[in-house]
Amino acid sequence: MLPGTRRGRRLDELAESTPTTTAGVSLAASAWRRLRRNPTFLVGAGIIAAFALLALVSPLLAAHDPALRLLEDQVSRADNRIPAPQPGFPLGGDQYGRPLLSRLLIGSQQTLLVALTATVLGLGGGLTLGILAGAFGGWVDTLVMRVVDVLLSVPSLLLAVSIGALFQQQSRFTVIIAVATVQIPVFGRLLRGTMLAQRASDHVLAARALGVPERSVVFRHMLPNALGPVVVQATLMLAVAIIDAAALSFLGLGSADTSTPEWGQMLGSAQDFFDTHPQLAFWPAGCIIVVALGFTLVGESLREALDPKKRR
Amino acid sequence: MALLEVRDLAVRFVRRGEPTVAAVDGVSFDVPAGRTVGLVGESGCGKSVTSLAVMGLLPRDGTEVSGSVVLDGTELLGLSRREWDRRRGSEMSMVFQDPLTSLNPVVPLGIQVSEVMERHRGMSRRVATREAESLLDRVGIPDPRRRLREYSHQLSGGMRQRALIAMALACRPRLLIADEPTTALDVTIQAQILSLLRELVAETGTALVLITHDLGVVAGMCDEVNVLYAGRIVECADRHALFAAPRHPYTAGLLESVPRLDTPRGQRLAPIAGSVEDNIPWSVGCAFSPRCASALPVCSERSPAVETVGPGRLLRCHNPLDTDVGNTESSHD
């Protein structure tokens, strides 16, 4: 195994903590049994469920089109005025006079989209790298892992910003790509480490000794067991993706198009009004914190449930 | 009066949301000064829990310990943490099963040996280190001066266990508990460690409680033997009497599942049927009865009481085996 950076090694250690059960099903079943009784998990899952539901039904809930500057006449740049809460607009308007509540509600859709696609892309990229390195071994492995190590040694936000800067025009798509790129080395490293630990584990050796074909060993015996830490990491990454997207917006690398709202973008673009109209930041920040907390709670309780040391 | 007197010791694990488990249930035994007493049984029978209870090493949360443990006239149960600490390592000490994990990986061996003497014998670090060197030498570790500065990962398994024995005996305790001291070692090393233990115990007059599942170890080491099953002592006897004529079917089963030089060629070893999971609770009947070949109907209906069946010989069985010497096979075939 490559020594690599310390952070990489921690991922390897996490990877090696994978329980080695031959039947992925029984592992999932026992994890689920413990999760159902875990209040941390239940709270987190509740938050995520509410968030997903909100994203689905928000078009029905939102009273106004979030892109329309309905209260523009109440906005004044000169004396720094922003529409206050009023009948029909419980939270007032944003800096362009658009309805804040409707923007928050509809914003859940794009937020979920950014988090999901970025994580799926990051996971996909990491999976490809990890399998590539694991399958070919030798110099391919060395090369892939060197690049991964280097990417891990660039502070994550810096990496995201560097990727974002590659695009002429910032859009939601570029935000997703930037956020996903940060995740690729993390997943790649994790997956490779898990697969390596699996490769050396007794149940895989046993399967080999029984003459199980190599492809079957990889996909039936190694991958299912290697997935535990990956699922945990992915759940945690959903929270990170939302926060990273907000940070990118804050640094001016968010989507240039503000007609379809997204919480991170709303929060990032509220920075100029923070001293005078903190509510513009408080609302989207509150939403982000709650949802990020939801994903974190679920991720942490999953990690605990899959921890072989805590299993009985 | 014996050095250690354990009476009606019971240990129950109480966990929220889970049924209470009685790991040890009314165990009584004596350890006379300078003698070696064995606690024998399969894993999970409560022998290790018994020893941890005697040492006061069970976690305080979630365990209930009752009964009485008297060492040299002092009742130990209910002592304060400070009082325990004063006795552990000096009057009583313990050697554990896995020497690798039982040694601190980041503290040099010398300090781990000398810290006991600094603590209990009031020695300075310098004096204690010199003493540690001769201790390591005594337990058969070559080049002890160098080893003092080394760490556990630099030692072999046998040497680690020798070092742990050195620590346990550093303050010449009156009682030493050895919990499966050779199980984690290579077979060739096992015999060396056992003979070292035997030598040291004889030399210092320390009483030894030897916990093992291995009757071969018992045969070579113990004066008296207590056989545990499911948290209770089912048979207690002098070593010779026990090996010559086991009375409890479980003891007999244990003996028959071990190969012996005097068994006729071609005869198969007889494993005990079933597993500990087949047990019934002692409150209902004899816990061993579902696995017992000589079980009677009464065995699963009434819990057998302890009876004295000879000098120094106790038995907990409704239908004990015959006493005819040397013929253990025929009785329950």
Next chain:
Amino acid sequence: MLRYTVRRLGQLVIVTLVLSLLLFAWLRALPGGPVSALLGERATERSRAELVEQLGLNQPLYVQYWRFLGRAVTGDFGVSTGVQPGTPALEVFLQRMPATIELSVLALTIAVLVGIPLGYVAGRRQGGWLDNLSITWSLLGVAVPVFFLAFLLKYVFAIELGLLPASGRQEAGTNATHATGFYVLDGLLTREWDAAWNALLHLLLPAAALSTIPFAVIFRITRASVLDVLEEDYVRTARAKGLGAAVIRTRHVLRNAMLPVVTTVGLQTGALLSGAVLTEQVFNIAGIGQALSLGFQRQDYAVLQVVIMATAMVYVLVNLVVDLAYAVIDPRLRTR
């Protein structure tokens, strides 16, 4: 130990080479290519042509990379176009570095001083109120965007309550000598206590905001590690030896429990640098974080490449030092 050090230094060289390759590719992939990237949008035709010649952009790629590497080795990363126009990019970085280091070190100190004791106590009293409270705090710390927390702290403590300064590194007009660039240190060295105190006050809020994520990580690793170590056989051995509570705690529990924590502290460098970019922006601190966000806004790629290269190197170097320190603490690595 020596072989280990040499091997790790070798890795450092490899990481640097791969990084420079990636950086080289990145500069060429930027919109408009390296010329507009390095000159900005206001470049004239002539200066463009000059730069093409100077950078050797008409040469084959491997020659270009070789020359890029050569310039990088001599510290020539070009001249800043947006952040501090006209100043060599490396100098911009070096001028701003002390502010960021000061901030990060204080933040890390807070995270360590709070996280480790709290993690230890929480682990000892698993499930107690302090444990639950600290876990909640650490989970929240991860869920709150750093820059929002920075804003929040600034709003409450600086703007509403007026207890601490809201921005900058030192009160304007403070009579202070800046010899090293580390303002607190400068104040202490020159015995200008007011200046040092003032600089420290300016650091408190940003450092508090920046410390949340490292705190959360350090706290949780410490707690988990203490929980693991308490279950270890050697702790039971120590208790069986009748050692006093203090010796067991320090020699047998803490010394082992700290091993994973040491590694974690090194890994926080990345999180600190990421966070510093945001925090410096909120509190208007002229550090490298601010240089970065300004660099991106003004497309000052000369500064950006120095900063990216340097931060990655700092990360790798810090972790190299941490790994060596780890090897000193853990005899299993030292004596292998």
